[in-house]
Amino acid sequence: MISVEEARNNILSALSSVSTETISLHTASGRVLAEDIMARRTQPPSDMSAMDGYAVKISDLTKIPVTLTVIGEAPAGGSYDATLQSGQAVRIFTGGPVPNGADTIVIQENTSRDGDSVTIEEGTEKGRFIRKAGIDFKEGGKGLSAGKTLTPRDIGLLAAMNIPWVTVRRKPVIALLSTGDELVRPGEPVGPNQIISSNALLVSAMVEMAGGMPIDLGIAQDNEQSLRHMAEGAKSADLLVTLGGASVGDHDLVQTVLGKEGLNIDFWRIAMRPGKPLMFGDLNGTPMLGMPGNPVSSVVCSYIFLYPAIDALSGRSPRKTLVSPAILSHDIKENDQREDYQRAKIIGEKDGLPLVELFSNQDSSLLSALSAANCFLKRAPFAPALKKGSQVSIIPLDEGYPRC
Ligand code: AMP
Numbered sequence: 001m002i003s004v005e006e007a008r009n010n011i012l013s014a015l016s017s018v019s020t021e022t023i024s025l026h027t028a029s030g031r032v033l034a035e036d037i038m039a040r041r042t043q044p045p046s047d048m049s050a051m052d053g054y055a056v057k058i059s060d061l062t063k064i065p066v067t068l069t070v071i072g073e074a075p076a077g078g079s080y081d082a083t084l085q086s087g088q089a090v091r092i093f094t095g096g097p098v099p100n101g102a103d104t105i106v107i108q109e110n111t112s113r114d115g116d117s118v119t120i121e122e123g124t125e126k127g128r129f130i131r132k133a134g135i136d137f138k139e140g141g142k143g144l145s146a147g148k149t150l151t152p153r154d155i156g157l158l159a160a161m162n163i164p165w166v167t168v169r170r171k172p173v174i175a176l177l178s179t180g181d182e183l184v185r186p187g188e189p190v191g192p193n194q195i196i197s198s199n200a201l202l203v204s205a206m207v208e209m210a211g212g213m214p215i216d217l218g219i220a221q222d223n224e225q226s227l228r229h230m231a232e233g234a235k236s237a238d239l240l241v242t243l244g245g246a247s248v249g250d251h252d253l254v255q256t257v258l259g260k261e262g263l264n265i266d267f268w269r270i271a272m273r274p275g276k277p278l279m280f281g282d283l284n285g286t287p288m289l290g291m292p293g294n295p296v297s298s299v300v301c302s303y304i305f306l307y308p309a310i311d312a313l314s315g316r317s318p319r320k321t322l323v324s325p326a327i328l329s330h331d332i333k334e335n336d337q338r339e340d341y342q343r344a345k346i347i348g349e350k351d352g353l354p355l356v357e358l359f360s361n362q363d364s365s366l367l368s369a370l371s372a373a374n375c376f377l378k379r380a381p382f383a384p385a386l387k388k389g390s391q392v393s394i395i396p397l398d399e400g401y402p403r404c
């Protein structure tokens with residue numbers, strides 16, 4: 001068995017980023033930039049007023065109040081083109097270009113207007129309320145770097161830089177293959193001892209959340225022919241994720257069958273719970289992550305390994321699972337040699353930290369507890385027993401997109 005950290009590193013070092021595509025900025029939120037972006041214009045393009053008021057010379061304001069002659073207007077998008085002389089003011093509006101000769105803005109609230117005259121009633125300082133040309137960004141300057149996941153705020157920045165198209169990484173295609181004679185898809189006829197396949201839909205939703213493009217290859221039966229045939233569907237994918245059949249039972253065929261098809265195993269079995277039989281390898285050029293079939297294992301393995309794998313394929317630095325401090329609401333037992341991810345719920349707050357309670361049944365098949373959980377309690381190998389009120393580490397689940 002290898003450690004969680006070692007497994008994660010092996011996966012990350014085996015993956016490289018997928019190819020690129022150029023898309024409209026309209027659809028770019030959440031996508032990963034494939035190249036550095038340089039501003040295509042300077043912002044603001046010239047010195048501009050940050051307020052409604054009057055553009056004046058500071059040298060005219062040595063004595064307050066002072067009355068100046070209003071010689072024109074500078075609205076946003078317009079301009080006052082002559083040069084301001086001593087004793088003059090230009091009426092200016094937020095976003096209006098500061099006329100030549102003016103070096104400060106007096107806000108409207110500190111003035112009184114009478115026809116062509118304005119009386120300045122409060123002093124100010126040079127440069128006040130002037131946004132200098134280029135203080136936001138300059139043409140040719142770097143705006144964003146390759147590898148950045150575009151947030152809505154980044155979209156605003158790129159729009160302002162006059163970038164209508166961006167080159168991003170394609171969404172990595174993650175092929176999901178469920179395995180098991182007992183499985184039927186939701187809505188299909190179901191026999192007495194069968195169960196509904198939940199994992200593919202569950203992991204598919206997680207893949208989407210992480211910025212990947214899931215494709216469901218369906219359910220392979222626990223026989224060589226079915227598994228071999230259905231795994232062929234992964235040929236064009238960036239990563240094949242098998243769900244189930246990864247363990248040591250007679251019906252756990254993933255390793256043996258795909259081994260004959262050219263699967264090279266990098267590692268199998270990790271010192272963690274759930275998720276111990278996780279395997280990683282390469283199936284004729286397609287990386288493969290083989291997850292155990294229990295739904296909780298799928299979720300934990302997706303958080304710990306699949307999310308960073310999608311990051312690596314997407315060309316961004318792989319997230320570390322977000323771990324934060326919390327307080328135990330009850331005693332817990334010592335842990336064994338495996339890193340443990342226990343389903344837990346934040347039930348309140350203590351000393352400014354979340355107060356957590358473990359679900360009493362930690363069976364890794366329990367979807368109801370998994371759905372009701374809002375965090376995993378993470379326990380290190382050989383962690384000692386702890387009393388109520390002790391500090392522990394949790395992985396919050398509801399953020400959707402945990403990052404370090
Ligand atoms: P396996 O890893 O194939 O030994 O499966 C472990 C447990 O997870 C078994 O009880 C399976 O029935 C269950 N299981 C496997 N695949 C799925 C799936 N796609 N959806 C829900 N449960 C599954």
Ligand code: MG
Nearest residue numbers: 179180244245
């Ligand atoms: Mg199975």
